[in-house]
Amino acid sequence: MLSATILLSPGVHAQVEMLDRIVAVVNDGVIMESELQERVDEIAAQFRGDNRPLPPREVLREQVLDRVILERLQLQMAERAGIRVDDGALNQALSGIARQNNMTLQQFADALRADGYDWSRFREQVRGEMVVSRLQQRSVASRVRVTDREVQRFLESETGRQMFQADFHLGHILVKVPGNASPEQVSAAQEEAEALVRRLRDGADFAETAVSESDGPEALEGGDLGWREAAQWPSLFADAAIDMNKGDISEPLRSGAGFHILKMIDRRGGGAEKVVTQYQVRHVLVRADTLTSEEQARAEINRVHDQVASGELSFAEAAAEHSDDPGSGRQGGELGWVTPGEMVPEFEQMMVETPPGQLSPVFESQFGWHFLRVEETREADMSDQLRELQARKALQKRRFDEELQTWLQEQRAEAYVDIRLQS
Template structure:
């Protein structure tokens, strides 16, 4: 990966090329509203800033930029969906505190082999807006928490469903391989009229015909897809086969590397998939994490702010060495199962804990005490005792099946939920 200074030097060269030339004899309006979203607005300057960031990502991958009109439309659509969700999160009181944000940023810095201070300094040295970068990460975290609260918390998978899945032929096949999929979505709005459905059908048939004639999937996804990864060429990345939405996995099982599916209809619209690659079939070795935590819940007698303050006081005692983690957990933690064992949760694997907990677990150095953070269960702080590599046991296989079914349903429900929120919102595009 290029270092931050090289990347940001390239960014500003790109920005200079993208900026329109102006004349001293002419004064132009530098900002205007490009979209109204409920009681908020997206300004042209915000849109231009986001476009410039995405242009850098294209440049890092040595990919040509889409036509400017396509880029603006795709980026604005993404920003509208983000704004709708941030407004919902604000009304629901969902926030990300400074400690949680700093921990997430420290994780990003470690992925780039830098300290948080060094990462921030490198960005600022090249003129990058560090506070703006922080706020973008904060917004991403807030949206993730909103989605977990609104969608994931309603999804339930029973032991019987896991048994049926593991015994099915599809379940056996899907645990044998990982898929790397490309995706094109032609959106059909919630409550669409027959004319809108017909227009979407015509569009997806036209895209399918162009693909069959040899046009590039990546470029068509950028210019035609309504999916969340359109600007990435529809690249959804690698994932165990069992974790794809049911419609995707059923179609993907039949595809060889490089093949493209026929259009698939779902509640969100029409999908076309490309099997970019597939791999696997052997038993997997997984990394597991030995972790302990303290949980403080709000209740009828304790407000959310009081619970947070208590968790902060206890974390300070442990982090300073004034108190032992296990002792504090046994005396104060509101998780009775782990409190009896000094807060120990045993060995856990990725995907086993809620996202906020997993993110903190992965970003906390071994032996250190994490900052206080919030999940749907309350306020926590944790300590990572160690990691190990473990063979894929039958117990782990069941857990993977449970997670796969949950993730599959989450993705199916999330796509529909996001589009419902947009259809129920007032959006006025003024490009």
């Protein structure tokens, strides 16, 4: 009786408050208010650090929630597919980030802590980004095919010659159109995009407009897509941007995702350098198959890696006895001289970040589990060969980006998402 009286007391009721709640359900997982608020606070801090005005609070929350939903969906898919990033691969990636900032890993961690970041949480965010990247490579790369004939046609075309002469720094705003949109919805989206173009050409700030209006994944970065060789942009963007000058705003560009608006933030003369760094590389590959699970493949590559690291096996012996790459396995894992652009991104990143003579940690690509050793490096004049490699890489990058957006839309449409965000 006494307990009931206390619980029903008006004074006590005034102190009861909601500590946390669900703001979205994504398949069989949830996103909590506290998680969303943490991400919103991080983005807001970045805006303040860059001296950019914050968008309205509700706009920022909606943009961040949409990003978190897409991340959560991909992490769920990766978990079901058995995609993992171990601590060795994570530390290697973090060391690479530290080197880009001219720091050791410890210095980088100390600098983040000094800026108020939780180092453990930062590590897990990077791990999540790596997992998502591996999922995208595995799911989307198989859709991308570039033939020798396509490379030659591209190099011989006027567009190809022009595109190798410039690098673009683009801004991007997307007005999304649903996959099953009615003609009225398409027309309304086009009118919205045209109105945005008029606002931008009349002097509206592009970054602020992107944050508040864009449906693109980079909206919270002000629509900034960064620098890229002209040939590596999606063809829709490249064809429009090739004749744009610094500061120009494009007309709305229609794609399956909706209407795109580009800004030429800057452009500079390009052209491939003839002299490039090549890497003499050995590797061991272990892949899962009908008889070997992902867990077994990973355990096997780690066991072989430890044997090579301890000197129990030479690299050549390990490759000959255990590698599932028959071509290089018979050669002691030798891949010869490798030029950047020839290998899948995970392999190339590890190759570039591993000092000559040292053994890399175990890492995963779309082909399976690897470790490698860079025997030595050299500078080589590639001329036409480099041009062909860069053309192929540019076409692959262009098609990967196009396919990625289509794939993301498909996954988002197929997922169960219940948004419970309240004003």
